[in-house]
Amino acid sequence: MLREAFGSVLPDRAAFDLLAKVLDRSVRYGTLAVIDPWDGRHAFGTGDAPFATIRFTDPDEAGRLLGNPSLHIGEAYMDGRLVIEDGDLRDFLLIAVAASDVLVEQVGGLTEFAAPLRRLRRANPIARARANVAHHYDLSEEFYRLFLDPDLQYSCAYFETGDEPLETAQARKKRHIAAKLRLRPGARVLDIGSGWGGLALELARGYGAQVDGLTLSREQLTVAQDRAAAERLDERVRFHLRDYRHETGVYDRIVSVGMFEHVGQPHYREFFETVRDRLAPDGVALIHAIGRRAAPADSDPWIDKYIFPGGYCPSLSEVFAAVEKAGLWVTDVEVLRLHYAETLKRWYNRFQARRATAAQIYDERFCRMWEYYLAACEAGFRVGGLMVFQLQLSRDVGALPLTRDYMVDDERRASA
Known part of the structure; x- marks a missing residue:
């Protein structure tokens, strides 16, 4: 951190003056007002919406932010050292995320020493993969039900207008994926990263598939197995606590929704070779994941x-x-641009409506962390260059029809 590195060379007020100069060069979207710990007010941006005013309560905050802005701005909000005075968290993060590339470039030289460590963290051997999954996905089912739809779809929904309810858009997402899989009754399907089981159950229930779902989350496994048993689909849908690298079966179709983000860049070739080896010769795979429009x-x-x-x-x-x-x-490749922004907006609003219950399950700091996560990710899809891609793959060049009309036709039939 800058203050730790330079000590008394950079006094608190001088650090805030430097931060103000950096923000003046960085904020080019929206209008941001910053109140420093001595009640000084600093204004940045275009004068146009969105508008936000924040207050820093800790004199040391500027030094921390200059050392690693992307990390410490979230921590400041979690710990109450950054307070939203006007506007709301979503407004502030739209401004902040839009400014982040320039902001990080301004102070990037101070954090270059950490780059090799970050690259090492991309490696994801099986033991680490299990621990990483447990960190996020083994939170309680009760908590996730506070803001997800009843089917517990924890990935980007599919909107036709942007005005429809979350439940409708998540149902459309499942139909959209099923149409790209070109399913037939009795098809053997592997679901890599099956979550709470909603997609696997839909493919069995609505399309007659035989599905094996893989997850590394014990919490998700229990919920998914209970759901399959309750619907009497447990003979056609089986869920396993298993890493994709340990799978040995051969399948007509492979689907993976919201899991590829956890594969780890050093393992991409291994992942796609596993998909190839697990696919039947005329098989089809559909990978749905978050990506970025820019360079790595x-x-x-x-x-x-x-x-x-x-x-x-x-x-x-x-x-x-x-x-x-x-x-x-x-x-086939499809890029979904603002669909996840709309999904996250709905999750954020639903979470806020039941925030008091979330605080009873965990605590206030956890709630601040979670709302920051949802709002920051929404901003990432609106102004930060994130998107979702759906990648259709096959082993055989002739595995699918010549045109993609079949996707639209199958989706419309399923909707009807």
Whole structure:
């Protein structure tokens, strides 16, 4: 951290003056007012919406932020050292995320020493993968039900207008994926990263598939197995506590939704080679994951520390390079731009409506962490260059029809 590195060379007020100069160069979207610990007021931005006013309560805060802004801004909010005075957290984070590239560039030289360590953290051997999954996904089912839809879909929904309810958009997401899988009754399906089981159950219930779901979360496994038993689908849908690298079966279809972000960049070729080896010769796979529109870059340090340890959102160039090495055909690509922003907005609003219950399950600091996570991720999809991609793959160039009309036709039939 800057203050720890330079001690009394950079007094508190001087650090805030330096921070103000950095913000003046960085804030180019929206209007941000900052109140320092001595009640000084600093204004930045365009004069246009969104508008936010924040107050720093700790004289040491500027030094911390200059040392690692992406990490310490979230920690300051969690610990109450950053207070939203006007506007709301979502407004502030839209401004902050839009400014983040320039802001980090301004102070980037101070954090370059950490880059090799961050690259090491992308490695995701099986033992670490289990620990990383437990950190996030083994929170209680009761907590996740506070803000997810009843089917517990914890991934990007699919909106047609942007105005429909979350439940409708999540149902459309499942139909959209099923149409790309071109399912037939009796198809053997592998669901890598099956979560609480909603997609696997839908593929069995609505399309007659036989599904094996893989998860590393004990909490999710229990919920998914209980749901399958309750619907009397447990003979057609089986869930396993198993890493994808330990799977040995062969399947007509493979689907993975919201799991690829946890694979780890050093393991991309291994992942796609596993998909290739587990697919039948005429099989089809569909990978749904978060990516970035720009060149490869490090994960956000706050998200990495508090939310998704070891997580990484790739550029498409990284993904395609690994697919090529695995010898698979890319048969379709779709980029969903603002769909996850709309999903996260709804999760944030639902979480806020039941925030008091969340604080009873965990505590106030946890709630501040969680609302910051949801709002920051929404901003990442609105102004920060994040998106979702759906990548359809096959081993055989002739495994699918010549045009993609079948996707639309199958989806419409399922909707009807």
